[in-house]
Every structure is written in structure tokens, then in C-alpha cells.
Amino acid sequence: MNAHSYNITIRQIEVDGQELFEARVRELPDVLDFGDTWEEAYELAVDTIQTTAEIMTERGRSMPEPAAVEDDYSGRITLRVPKTLHRRLAEQSGTEGISLNQYLVSLLAFHAGTTFASQDSARNLWKRAETGPKTTKRPSAPNLKVIDSDGNETAPHWQRTG
Numbered sequence: 001m002n003a004h005s006y007n008i009t010i011r012q013i014e015v016d017g018q019e020l021f022e023a024r025v026r027e028l029p030d031v032l033d034f035g036d037t038w039e040e041a042y043e044l045a046v047d048t049i050q051t052t053a054e055i056m057t058e059r060g061r062s063m064p065e066p067a068a069v070e071d072d073y074s075g076r077i078t079l080r081v082p083k084t085l086h087r088r089l090a091e092q093s094g095t096e097g098i099s100l101n102q103y104l105v106s107l108l109a110f111h112a113g114t115t116f117a118s119q120d121s122a123r124n125l126w127k128r129a130e131t132g133p134k135t136t137k138r139p140s141a142p143n144l145k146v147i148d149s150d151g152n153e154t155a156p157h158w159q160r161t162g
Helices: 038-058 083-096 100-131
Strands: 008-015 018-025 028-035
Touching: 008 038, 018 038, 028 038, 083 100
Parallel strands: none
Antiparallel strands: 008 018, 018 028
């Protein structure tokens, strides 16, 4: 049994004013672990999966298998929507001059892309924050240049006088 094969989801949460990382396992809905870093939360979840497997084996019960990864997607989705939503989407696609299918694909791609990008950016930000230099003193002046629309360097609005 490979505990790393299970679907572990980690997200940052706030509990009593403290930032923590919560780990959940899709195949074991009762598993919930918390860590100070996402790596710690992940390792705790892996440990919990292994411990759960040992306990279930001792009790003669079978451990749920990791959920299979679906690799066979046809690209076809059939869905039912309310008539008013259908009308609104069709009108909007007509306004854009594209088919309803193209319009729906662009909406889904935009939403999926922004959701993925924000999750990926947040994950990278957490990683940089955890591995980056630890400073207790804020630099006296930010390393920032503001360029106006004419290409001239100007002071940031918070540094301007008058």
C-alpha cells in the first residue's frame, strides 16, 4: 500500500487567528490533519493513511483503494440548464459573434484557468514564504520604480509631497 497514491488536498486556513494548513484525504473522509506548513500537513496525512491501513488490517477490514485517475476524457459534456440561462448564454454568444459551444468553452476555460492560477500562485507564494529569507526588519525604502504613461520614472503616490 502506497499512502502517497491517495488523493490528498491541502489548503491554507485560519484558526483562532493562526494560519494553518489543512490536509484531507478524498478516500478517507474522516481524515483531517493540520500542520504549520503544507509539507507538514501532507506528511501528517500520509502518516494517518498508513496508520489507518495498519488498524484496518488488524481488525480484518479492507482499506479503501486510492481513487483511480481518469485519463480517458472524450471532451464531450452533456448538461441541462434552465431555459432562462440557456437563453441568456445564447444571446451573449450571439453578441460575441461565436457559437454557443465556443462561448461556453471560453467561460469554462477562463474560470478553470483563474482558479488553477490562483491556487498555483498561492502554493508558490507559501513555498517562497517558507523557504525565503527570514527578516525581522522591513527595508527602509522599497525596491520599486513607478513609470508614468510617458515612460518617466516618478515617485510612488505614498512618497509624493503636496
